[in-house]
Amino acid sequence: MYKTLTTTLNDGILEIAVNRPDKMNALNQDVMKDLGLAVDEIYKRDDVYAAIITGTGPKAFVAGADIAEFLTLSPNQGLELAKRGQVVFRRIEVSPKPIAAAVNGFALGGGCELAMACHIRVASDNAKFGQPEVNLGIIPGYGGTQRLVQLVGKGKALELMMTADMIGAEEARQLGLVNHVTTPAELMDKTRSILQKVHTKAPLAIAKVIRCVNDYFQEDVDGFETEMQEFAKCFSTSDLKEGAAAFIEKRTANFKGE
Ligand code: COA
Numbered sequence: 001m002y003k004t005l006t007t008t009l010n011d012g013i014l015e016i017a018v019n020r021p022d023k024m025n026a027l028n029q030d031v032m033k034d035l036g037l038a039v040d041e042i043y044k045r046d047d048v049y050a051a052i053i054t055g056t057g058p059k060a061f062v063a064g065a066d067i068a069e070f071l072t073l074s075p076n077q078g079l080e081l082a083k084r085g086q087v088v089f090r091r092i093e094v095s096p097k098p099i100a101a102a103v104n105g106f107a108l109g110g111g112c113e114l115a116m117a118c119h120i121r122v123a124s125d126n127a128k129f130g131q132p133e134v135n136l137g138i139i140p141g142y143g144g145t146q147r148l149v150q151l152v153g154k155g156k157a158l159e160l161m162m163t164a165d166m167i168g169a170e171e172a173r174q175l176g177l178v179n180h181v182t183t184p185a186e187l188m189d190k191t192r193s194i195l196q197k198v199h200t201k202a203p204l205a206i207a208k209v210i211r212c213v214n215d216y217f218q219e220d221v222d223g224f225e226t227e228m229q230e231f232a233k234c235f236s237t238s239d240l241k242e243g244a245a246a247f248i249e250k251r252t253a254n255f256k257g258e
Contacts, residue, residue, distance in 0.1 A: 004031040005038055006056065013195055014042055014051040015188075024063030025055040027085075027110045031066075035114075036088045042097055050195040053092075053118060054102040055071040055111075058184065061101070061127065064109025064250040082141035085110065089142050094214055096207035101183065102191040103127045104184060108166070113140055116147040119210060121177065123169040129177060132164035150217055151177050153175065171235035202239040203257035213252050 001007070016038050018025040025031075043191045055061040065085075073081065092099050092114075101107075101115035105121040108130050115121050115129075123129075131148060133139050140161065142150075148157040152175045158222045160167070169181045182190045198206060208230040215223040236239050239258045246253035 002034040003037065005034045007041070009010060009047065009195075010192070012047060012049045012199065013120070013192060014038070014048045016051060016053050017056045018053070018062055019056040021055075021057030021060070021170075023066070024060035024106060025057070025111070026063055026066040028066035028069055028230070029081075032085055032088055034122045036084075036091075036112050039088060039091045039095065042095060042099065043091075048097065049199050050098045050100070051095075052100050052188070052195070053101050053114065054188070054191075055104055058105065058126075060084055060105040060111070061103045061104045061107040062111030062114055064111055064132070070136070070138070078141070078177050079163070082258040085113075085142035089113060093119075094210070094248065095119075096210060097201070097203075098195055098206060098210070100191050100195055102187050103129075103169075103178065104187055109140065109144075111135055113144040115164060116177075117143060120179050120191075120194055122180045122182060122187060122194065123178040124173060124180040125169050127169040127172070127180055127181075128166045128186060129169075129172045130164060130166035131161045132166070134162065135164045148177075150176075179180075200252075202237070202253070202255045204237050204239055205234060206236065 004019055006017045018031055020026060031164050042048055099118045101118040101119040103115050103121060106128050107115050107231060109132060112129050112131055131140050131144050156175055169178060172178045173181050180190060210224060212227045212230055213219045215226040231239060239255045242255060243253045
């Protein structure tokens, strides 16, 4: 179904692997189109409760946008490229279902931006992160200048983007860029286990948490107001009744996402 991705449905988790290992899984226009369609699948399929994005092969998650495609672009085409990329990555960020990045190697440029658009990042200990665009005479275009600041703060974000330095997984964890570091062999299971834990919680509440947290970063929206409204809406859900009843009856809640 996809030209540049492999997808596997694994017990409700859609596992999406960018599949251009000979090009370090670089994001060309085919990959971006396929990623957009894969995000549609996450949103629409009732049998999918969460997703993992990773890269094929042992070396790279995604080593950036496809540099070969940059050579002939005009400013207008550059704008279109950034717009299309930002739309896909924003849909990942605001997905009501959790999406995790399993970072299995180089996450550079657009690869780092893709990981940052996900809700959770787990990295193998051989992963490397960076925004090396200034080496090429460009800047991040898929949200990197904004999301890196959100995750690691202005000072470190500026340093990383101005020096083009690559950092290892452990440093990325210390900076707050990744949530967990594992061995390569444990990477997928660790990522799955986090999503499986989230899946034991009330799905509508999870979607509301994602929405409220994203609204913290929306200039034109008051996140506190969003929180009040979403909190109030919880009281019309059967999940809240079930969750509260299960607590009182000392049993595990059986949430239906209603
Ligand atoms: N776009 C297009 N092709 C890329 C790519 C990218 N972002 N990253 C790697 N590739 C290609 C290489 O051109 C090479 O293709 P070839 O075999 O046809 O020559 C292949 O992937 C393997 O890469 P190579 O550089 O030989 O591997 P390496 O192990 O020596 O180095 C990296 C790995 C990731 C450090 C190096 O490929 C790199 O710096 N890539 C670019 C990173 C970057 O600047 N990303 C931001 C882009 S905006």
